[in-house]
Amino acid sequence: MSANLPARFDSIEAVEDFMTAPSAELVADLAATPGDILVLGVGGKMGPTLARMAKRAAPTKRVMGVARFSEPGVKEALEKAGVEPISADLLDRTALEELPKAANVVFMAGRKFGATGDVPLTWAMNVQVPAMVAEVFKESRIVAFSTGCVYPFVPVDSGGATEEVQPVPPSGDYANSCVGRERMFEYFSARHGTPGRLFRLNYAIDMRYGVLHDVGRKVRDGEPIDLSMGHVNVIWQGDANSVALRCLARATTPTSPINVTGLEMIEIRWLAAEFGRLLGRTPILTGKEAPTGWLNDARRMEKEFGAPSVPLSKMIEWTTDWLERDMATLNKPTHYEVRDGKY
Template identity: 50%
Template sequence: MTERTVASTLDTAELPSHFEDAAHLEEFMSLPTQATIDELATLDGDIVVLGVAGKMGITLARMIKRAAPTKRVIGVARFSEEGSQEHLNSFGVETIVCDLLDPDAVAALPRVANVIYMAGLKFDFRGREGFLWAMNTYVPSLVAEHYRESRIVALSTIHVYPWSDSRRGGVTEDNLPLARPGEYANSVVGRERMFQYFSEINNTPGRLVRFVYAIDMRYGVFQEIADWVYNGVPIPLETGNVNVMWQGDAINHFARLLTRCETPSTPINIGGPETVSVRYLAEAFGREFNKEPIFEGSESESSLTVNCDRAAEELGNPLIPISVMVRWVAHWVRSGGDTYGKPSKFQVRTGVF
C-alpha cells in the first residue's frame, strides 16, 4: 500500500485517483468540511445518531467526531453486524445497543441536545408489512416524544414525491408528499408526519431530509450501472434520469442541518445540483472500461427527480463532481472491490422494493 497523506478537511483534501481499500474509502469519506467544523462549534450540547449502524451512519458519526472532538457523539443501533460497534468505538464514538421498537429502551436513552435520525426500513418487508410501518411510523413517534426538547434532523427520502418530468427541474419542497403505489413510500410519509406532529405540539425544532441516491464505491446507482456495463448486463432506461450525491458530501450536509432546524420541522431536498442521465453514465463507464453498454427500453418522460436549489442556497453545492465519482467507481468495479449487495433499485417504478 502506498503512503498517503491524511487531510484534515474535505475542502483541503487532494482528491485521490482511486481508493485502495474500504479503510481508505471510509477515511476519506468521513472527512468534515471546514463549514461543518465551524458550524458544529456554534452548536450547544452533544449529538446522538439513531440507526447509526446502517450504510451511512458509521461514516456520519465518525465525521461528526472528527469535526467536533470535544462533543460526545453517541451511536445507537441494534449492532447486529459483528464488529460494527467496536469499529465505531475505535473512533471515539460512544455506542448504545438499543431496539428502537422497545419504548422502555428508547425512554432510557440519554437526552442530548442534538439528534440525527437514520433508522427505518425500505427493502425486504414483504410478509412483514406491519414491521415496516412500525419502524417507519411508530419508532419516529417514540423518538420524537423522547427527544421533544432536542433538535431533530430526520432522514426521509425522495420516494415521498410523485414522479415528474425532469426536464422541468424536478419537484421542490413545496410539492406535498404523495401516497404513491407501494407501502414503503406511504410509510415514510407517515414518518415525516409523526416528526411534524410532535414538532408542532412540543415546539421541537427539526428538519426532514428528503435525500437523493447516495454514492459510495460499494453501493448506489453508479456502482450498479458500472457493474452492468462491465459485465455486459442490459441497462434499463425507462427511469432515464437520477439525482445522486457523494456520501461524504451528504453526511456533512446532514450534520450542518442541526444548526438550521425550524419549528415546526420543515422538509429540505438534499442532493447534487444536477440531474444525471442514466444513458450518459453508462456511456461514461463504457469509456472507462472500453466496453459498449447494452441498453434496454427507452427513457420515459417521468423520473423520480428533485430540485435541490434550497439546499444549495443554505449549504452550498457538493464538493465532489460527477466525473470524479465515475472515475472512482470505475476503478473500484474494475478492481473487484467489495459491495454491500444492496441495490438501490432506482429503476423500479412500481414502488415495491
C-alpha cells in the same frame, strides 16, 4: 474543485477516512450548536461514517450511536473512532426512554428493502418509531432522514421536485410509510416546539454501492440495464453526511424539509455510455425511458450549504477504478429502476 480530490482509493479504509473528514464549515456549525449528538439507527449504510464525521468535527462532544448492531464489526469500529455505541431496539419504547437525552438527534432508522415482505414491520419502523422518537426527544433538535420517494413522479425536464411539492408518492408501502414518518415528526415538532429538519435524500453513493456502482457494475459484467427509470440524482455520501450534521445548526421550528442530492439530472443512458467508454465495454440497454421520475431540486440545499464538494465526473472516475480492480461491494443494489414502489 477536482484538483484537491484523491485520484483513487487503495482500500476501504482510505475511502472512509476521506469520507469522514469534516469541512471547516461543518466544524464551525457544530461548534455553534450546543450539546452532544445521538445518532439513532447508526448501523446502516451511512450511519457509521456520519457518526465518525461528527466525532472528527467535534472531538469534545459526546457522540453516541444507537443500533441493534447485528452486523459484525460495526460496534467495534465505532468505539475505535471515539463514538459510543449503545445497543437498543428502537421499537422498544422503554429502551428509547432510557437513552441519553442528547441535545442533538440524527434519526437514520427506517426500513426499505424487504418492505413488501413484511408490510406491518415496514410501517412500524417508518411511522411508529418516528412518533415515539419525536415524543421522547421533544426537547432535542432532530434531523430526520427521509427520502425523495415521498414526492410524486415529476417530468424529467422539470428540474426536479422542490420542497414546496406536497408529498404524495405514486405507490408502494415504502414511500407511503415514509410520508407517515415525516408527518409524525411534523406533528410533534408543531405540538412541542421541537426544532428539526426533514432530510429528503436522493441516492447517496460511494464506490461500494449506489446508482453509479449499480450501473457501472452492469456495464462491466455485460448485464442488461433497465432504462425505465431513465433519470436520477446522486450525491457523494460524505457530502450528504456533512449536510445532515450541518442541518443541526439550521433546524427550524416547526421542522421543515430540505432536498439533499446532486445538482444534475443524470440520464441513465448517458451514464451507461460513460461507464462503457471508461471500461471499454458496450452497455446492454433495455426498455424505454419514462417521461417522469423521482427527481429532486437541490437548490435550497445549495443556497444553505453550498454545492457538493465532489462532482459527478469524479464519482464516476472513482467508481470505474474501483470496479476495474474488483474491489469490495456491499452487495446492496439500490433498485433505483423500480417504479411501482415495491422493494
